[in-house]
Amino acid sequence: MRVDEIDELLSIRAAELYYEENKTQDEIGQALRLTRWKVGRLLAQAKQRGFIRIEILHPRARRLPIERRLREERGLADAIVVSTAGVHSPEELQERTAQAAADYLTALRPVPRTLGVSWGRTLFEISQHLRNGWATGVNVVQINGGVSLNRRPGTAAATAVGIAQKGGGSATLLPSPAILERLETKEAIEADRVVAGVIELARSADAYLFSAGAADHSSVHVESGYLSTADVDLLVQKGAVGDVVGRYIDSDGNIVDPALDARTVGLTLDELRGAPLAIAVMSGSTKHAVADAVVRSGLCTVLVTDEATALHLLDG
Amino acid sequence: MRVDEIDELLSIRAAELYYEENKTQDEIGQALRLTRWKVGRLLAQAKQRGFIRIEILHPRARRLPIERRLREERGLADAIVVSTAGVHSPEELQERTAQAAADYLTALRPVPRTLGVSWGRTLFEISQHLRNGWATGVNVVQINGGVSLNRRPGTAAATAVGIAQKGGGSATLLPSPAILERLETKEAIEADRVVAGVIELARSADAYLFSAGAADHSSVHVESGYLSTADVDLLVQKGAVGDVVGRYIDSDGNIVDPALDARTVGLTLDELRGAPLAIAVMSGSTKHAVADAVVRSGLCTVLVTDEATALHLLDG
DNA sequence: GCTCGCTCTGCTCATATGAGCAGTGATGCC
DNA sequence: GGCATCACTGCTCATATGAGCAGAGCGAGC
Numbered sequence: 241m242r243v244d245e246i247d248e249l250l251s252i253r254a255a256e257l258y259y260e261e262n263k264t265q266d267e268i269g270q271a272l273r274l275t276r277w278k279v280g281r282l283l284a285q286a287k288q289r290g291f292i293r294i295e296i297l298h299p300r301a302r303r304l305p306i307e308r309r310l311r312e313e314r315g316l317a318d319a320i321v322v323s324t325a326g327v328h329s330p331e332e333l334q335e336r337t338a339q340a341a342a343d344y345l346t347a348l349r350p351v352p353r354t355l356g357v358s359w360g361r362t363l364f365e366i367s368q369h370l371r372n373g374w375a376t377g378v379n380v381v382q383i384n385g386g387v388s389l390n391r392r393p394g395t396a397a398a399t400a401v402g403i404a405q406k407g408g409g410s411a412t413l414l415p416s417p418a419i420l421e422r423l424e425t426k427e428a429i430e431a432d433r434v435v436a437g438v439i440e441l442a443r444s445a446d447a448y449l450f451s452a453g454a455a456d457h458s459s460v461h462v463e464s465g466y467l468s469t470a471d472v473d474l475l476v477q478k479g480a481v482g483d484v485v486g487r488y489i490d491s492d493g494n495i496v497d498p499a500l501d502a503r504t505v506g507l508t509l510d511e512l513r514g515a516p517l518a519i520a521v522m523s524g525s526t527k528h529a530v531a532d533a534v535v536r537s538g539l540c541t542v543l544v545t546d547e548a549t550a551l552h553l554l555d556g
Numbered sequence: 557m558r559v560d561e562i563d564e565l566l567s568i569r570a571a572e573l574y575y576e577e578n579k580t581q582d583e584i585g586q587a588l589r590l591t592r593w594k595v596g597r598l599l600a601q602a603k604q605r606g607f608i609r610i611e612i613l614h615p616r617a618r619r620l621p622i623e624r625r626l627r628e629e630r631g632l633a634d635a636i637v638v639s640t641a642g643v644h645s646p647e648e649l650q651e652r653t654a655q656a657a658a659d660y661l662t663a664l665r666p667v668p669r670t671l672g673v674s675w676g677r678t679l680f681e682i683s684q685h686l687r688n689g690w691a692t693g694v695n696v697v698q699i700n701g702g703v704s705l706n707r708r709p710g711t712a713a714a715t716a717v718g719i720a721q722k723g724g725g726s727a728t729l730l731p732s733p734a735i736l737e738r739l740e741t742k743e744a745i746e747a748d749r750v751v752a753g754v755i756e757l758a759r760s761a762d763a764y765l766f767s768a769g770a771a772d773h774s775s776v777h778v779e780s781g782y783l784s785t786a787d788v789d790l791l792v793q794k795g796a797v798g799d800v801v802g803r804y805i806d807s808d809g810n811i812v813d814p815a816l817d818a819r820t821v822g823l824t825l826d827e828l829r830g831a832p833l834a835i836a837v838m839s840g841s842t843k844h845a846v847a848d849a850v851v852r853s854g855l856c857t858v859l860v861t862d863e864a865t866a867l868h869l870l871d872g
Numbered sequence: 873g874c875t876c877g878c879t880c881t882g883c884t885c886a887t888a889t890g891a892g893c894a895g896t897g898a899t900g901c902c
Numbered sequence: 903g904g905c906a907t908c909a910c911t912g913c914t915c916a917t918a919t920g921a922g923c924a925g926a927g928c929g930a931g932c
Binding site: 275277281 | 910
């Protein structure tokens with residue numbers, strides 16, 4: 241038995257006594273016939289070699305070292321990473337992430353006077369996790385079109401209104417479909433005084449809060465009837481990994497289909513990229529690819545996500 | 557938000573900074589605007605409420621608190637429980653347990669002069685994990701019959717011989733089948749001078765080392781041809797949960813089929829129960845029921861097992 | 873409205889732990 | 903064989919942490 245093998249075993253024995261039996265290093269020293277300094281060094285070694293895993297088991301637990309890596313290695317202004325420890329379903333993950341986003345918004349300083357928001361399942365859940373009085377006097381403005389065409393009408397509006405009401409402010413809705421069938425209609429809608437005014441207000445927002453959708457058949461665009469499953473398949477063929485504020489991007493963050501993009505109402509991606517504070521909230525394995533594109537192409541300054549997605553961004 | 561809810565969240569934030577960022581309690585106090593004593597109390601609370609999980613990730617890691625519970629709540633003289641953290645296959649679990657048994661034997665004081673052993677997959681693996689010179693002059697004697705009939709001939713012998721050779725001693729084999737077809741044959745064999753002498757030696761052993769088999773078709777008795785799958789099914793119907801030294805017992809540790817037992821060669825269970833040192837080694841979910849019967853009915857004084865089996869014994 | 877008792881807070885003091893440092897023994901190199 | 907090097911050991915000292923305690927704040931009960 242080699243010496244470092246003996247030391248490895250001793251460090252495990254020491255760790256058992258230290259962490260499971262709450263003995264002092266001195267007591268362990270007596271038990272294993274070592275000096276307390278040797279015990280201290282064995283424990284340090286065990287930690288350093290990764291034999292000791294400390295996990296914080298709580299729905300609200302975050303992974304600060306991963307957040308730091310995201311800031312440092314991906315140049316984000318801030319990152320919130322929720323722990324996946326003990327998560328059993330994608331819904332639970334989504335909820336944790338939405339809760340973390342709500343917490344982040346609530347703690348945000350300075351409080352934004354005008355907050356631009358997108359809509360979708362994630363945004364709706366964030367709105368539900370915000371507490372009454374999370375802010376005082378936050379005005380919310382929709383940054384992309386989204387009057388639902390068929391199913392679940394009004395969730396887009398309910399999201400914006402919910403965030404605004406709980407924040408003691410009012411919501412300004414963008415009264416337009418997400419994607420128009422004809423370019424002329426889209427241009428006409430954008431020329432409309434009310435719509436133009438809302439978009440202008442959206443451009444002036446202090447902060448943006450949005451999610452991204454995966455490019456697959458479960459997309460809200462399919463569910464809402466703006467795109468058919470065939471449309472999505474075509475986009476995927478062209479390299480789409482997902483959409484941000486209704487605009488489909490490839491893995492480099494470039495618009496996949498400029499013609500489709502021209503028929504999409506709302507803030508452009510470059511306007512989003514120019515924002516001083518753009519908070520992207522994405523979780524779940526289906527969003528790994530979009531999340532990567534969003535972060536790489538600088539679409540957000542702040543990322544709220546789960547541990548697995550974060551590690552995907554960092555380690556590929 | 558209730559006060560204890562705020563405290564819960566604060567304790568999670570504190571735990572993140574303490575365990576993941578290696579901040580001192582004082583630094584955390586400054587960051588969260590708390591006194592360092594409050595931080596200390598929050599951390600203690602987080603531990604106490606079970607939000608902090610510390611795991612030792614190593615094949616040789618043991619679970620000392622569970623071992624203690626087994627000693628105290630099940631009256632065992634000693635218990636060795638290996639961690640299941642990071643185990644991916646039943647084979648790996650079996651290996652860890654065998655390794656632990658080998659370690660236990662090596663560290664055993666006083667060193668037994670005569671060691672009685674059973675045979676089977678577990679025992680064979682233990683023999684392989686023992687190091688040359690694990691003891692000096694240990695004589696090994698088989699405590700139950702087991703000349704394999706068809707497959708893998710000689711593993712029973714190889715086990716005993718291996719343990720003896722590595723321990724600087726010699727092995728005494730029990731030259732008899734495990735189970736005889738007729739009672740008369742069994743009695744004749746036991747009357748044989750050599751066989752009687754081996755059994756007498758087995759009775760005088762200082763310590764016994766044995767495993768138990770589950771009562772299912774994968775049993776070594778089926779594999780070796782002593783029992784048919786139909787025999788096993790019948791035993792299960794009569795309440796058998798497994799076998800110890802070839803003798804099938806129910807969940808209370810009683811012999812299931814006295815007629816079969818009478819045809820089984822080797823130490824009786826009561827002889828085993830009377831031993832001052834009887835080390836049972838069992839691991840894997842298939843052995844939960846037998847392990848329970850063995851421990852409850854006092855067949856062993858020392859138990860070597862895995863975490864999951866141990867928890868099954870303790871919490872049902 | 874007052875008092876009793878309880879919990880929680882911020883402290884002092886004792887203890888446990890980590891950083892750094894000089895001596896020691898082993899190892900390899902000439 | 904002698905010497906330089908280096909990892910490792912056991913220490914001193916500074917710091918971090920936990921135990922225990924007095925006082926403050928708060929609520930229940932009279």
